[in-house]
Amino acid sequence: MNNILIRQEQKKDWQAVERLTRAAFWREERIGKIGVGAVEHYMVHKMRGREGIENLTFVAEVDDRVVGHIIYSVGSYILQPDGEKKAVLNFGPVSVLPKYQKQGVGSALMIHSIQKAKELGYGGIVFFGHPTYYPKFGFGEAKDFNITTAEGNNFPAFMAMELQKGYFDNVSGKFIDTAIYNEDLTQGPAKEYDQKFLE
Numbered sequence: 001m002n003n004i005l006i007r008q009e010q011k012k013d014w015q016a017v018e019r020l021t022r023a024a025f026w027r028e029e030r031i032g033k034i035g036v037g038a039v040e041h042y043m044v045h046k047m048r049g050r051e052g053i054e055n056l057t058f059v060a061e062v063d064d065r066v067v068g069h070i071i072y073s074v075g076s077y078i079l080q081p082d083g084e085k086k087a088v089l090n091f092g093p094v095s096v097l098p099k100y101q102k103q104g105v106g107s108a109l110m111i112h113s114i115q116k117a118k119e120l121g122y123g124g125i126v127f128f129g130h131p132t133y134y135p136k137f138g139f140g141e142a143k144d145f146n147i148t149t150a151e152g153n154n155f156p157a158f159m160a161m162e163l164q165k166g167y168f169d170n171v172s173g174k175f176i177d178t179a180i181y182n183e184d185l186t187q188g189p190a191k192e193y194d195q196k197f198l199e
């Protein structure tokens with residue numbers, strides 16, 4: 001698709017963003033398990049004014065319609081053996097409205113946001129994601145940078161990328177994720193929040 005516009009999210013986009021996030025992540029089978037088909041729209045809502053980085057939150061527009069979204073977060077770091085903390089970005093949720101998936105919207109959001117994060121001077125990104133989708137944007141396995149999960153593990157879905165060359169030189173340690181990604185959103189509030197999308 002050629003007509004994808006990526007721009008910083010504005011307040012007027014919030015409702016459309018949460019709707020598309022909900023649609024992208026909705027799984028019927030989650031209703032039986034956690035009482036609601038998606039929690040990621042609630043996560044986005046909670047991130048605003050907290051971990052969410054305003055100038056690293058983007059929407060994708062196609063024909064004046066908001067069809068995709070990505071939000072980056074602060075607060076994650078690599079905890080090194082000497083106790084030093086090396087700040088890293090994380091990102092997500094990243095969402096594309098189902099009808100618009102597999103047409104390059106997600107890639108446009110990734111490429112644009114990574115470039116902006118570099119320009120803003122952030123050093124690196126560490127996150128958990130699909131190991132076949134993200135390497136094309138420059139991600140490698142976190143283990144190649146001597147970074148493990150908080151539990152000391154490594155696996156292909158645990159990935160990292162330097163935004164500034166050499167940022168992970170001489171770094172080793174455990175990835176401590178910012179609070180939002182560890183919060184249990186599956187209880188009451190997410191379901192309650194979802195009610196407003198049913199009207």
Ligand SMILES: CC(C)(COP(=O)(O)OP(=O)(O)OC[C@H]1O[C@@H](n2cnc3c(N)ncnc32)[C@H](O)[C@@H]1OP(=O)(O)O)[C@@H](O)C(=O)NCCC(=O)NCCS
Pocket residue numbers: 001024025092093094095096097100101102103104105106107108132133
């Ligand atoms: C993950 C997600 C954001 C990707 O967005 P997307 O717009 O579908 O991504 P893209 O179109 O850039 O790429 C998806 C695939 O379509 C392919 N593709 C891209 N442009 C294409 C085109 N013009 N024609 C055909 N295929 C195309 C890509 O090569 C890619 O395939 P690959 O993964 O095998 O390489 C989206 O699928 C989504 O919202 N999923 C649900 C929520 C989710 O899981 N989010 C990620 C976890 S936080």
